[in-house]
Amino acid sequence: MIGDVLTSSILFEAIKSKYNNAELHYVINSHTYPVVENNPFIDQFLFVSPDIEKSKSKFYSFLKHIKKEKYDVVIDVYSKTSSNLMTFFSKAKKRISKHKSYTAFLYTNTFREAKQPKTNAGLAVENRLQLLEPLGLSNDTIIKPKIYLTDSEKNNAKAFLTTNGINLSKPLYMISVLGSGASKTYPFEYMASVLKTTVDTKPDSQILFNYIPKQAEDARAIYELCDKHVQDHIFFDVFGKNLRDFLAITSHCDALIGNEGGAVNMAKALNIPTFTIFSPWIIKEAWNMFDDGSNHISVHLNDFKPEHYNSVSHLKELKKNSEALYKEFNPELFEDKLSAFLS
DSSP states (O other): OHHHHHHHTHHHHHHHHHOTTOOOEEEEEGGGGGGTTTOTTOOEEEEEOHHHHHOHHHHHHHHHHHHHTOOSEEEESSOSHHHHHHHHHHTOSEEEEEOOTTTGGGOSEEEOOOSSOSSTTOHHHHHHHHTTGGGTOOSOSOOOOOOOOOHHHHHHHHHHHHHTTOOTTSOEEEEEOOOSSGGGSOOHHHHHHHHHHHHHHOTTOEEEEOOOGGGHHHHHHHHHHSOHHHHTTBOTTOOOSSHHHHHHHHTTOSEEEEESSHHHHHHHHTTOOEEEEOOTTSOHHHHOTTOOSSSEEEEOHHHHOGGGGTTOOOHHHHHHTHHHHHHHOOGGGTHHHHHHHHO
């Protein structure tokens, strides 16, 4: 996933800080490349394309290619069947991953993920940095994910926005109106209420929706639920046609507001303030990276109604009940927090 690929990119900056002559390769799904494009700490990318994922023979050829590279070290952040096989085929002398009882034999070094964060970087960052301890790197130095846009990309986005009637001297907010799936998407009518609070708090605000063409119908449904005076602030047809366009447009925004997911992580990597609404079944402490109560704020049902979590023992149970839990997560619970953030 995009958020995982972006967050894991911090490992390259950390390694280069100690081993500046090391050659570092990154194995990623091809569609996630835009968030690490131009990263100066990554020397080469190996792409897992949809064709490789669907074909056993092509995946086997990919594994043989990894073996030919003769890597000294393999760090498996993903720790799933596909990356287990990549690690095994690499024959690297040092193989590092998080500890799982049924795959530990494949690795020379494993670690157990922490359950509670030590810093506001969050568990997603802290646990990844643990992977570098076998290389003699301390996990005490926190590194933030970064996205590297060119001046040309930023200038083109600025021209695109102004051509489409955006006044960059007024507040501009990117709204992550949809999550990656139904269980990670704040109810449409509640999102409409969030948009109303945004406009009521900042009457001169300009609002952009983050969606891709295949999500247009759902995005339009949220737009239609908004009051007319809110709709007047939404530039529905102004959106990035691809991921790099979205990043460049977001770099000109005053904040990103909405569903937790890749868009939030990308905004943070661009140093754009964020207000994040977590799905009730996602562990907030894992992905509320760099929350500080002002530039980055996140809200979770557990913050307001912890009684829903007292008897739950597994995330699968929460995910199964996500629709009912979302209904309990009324936007009135955090309306004051959102208004304060916007102000």
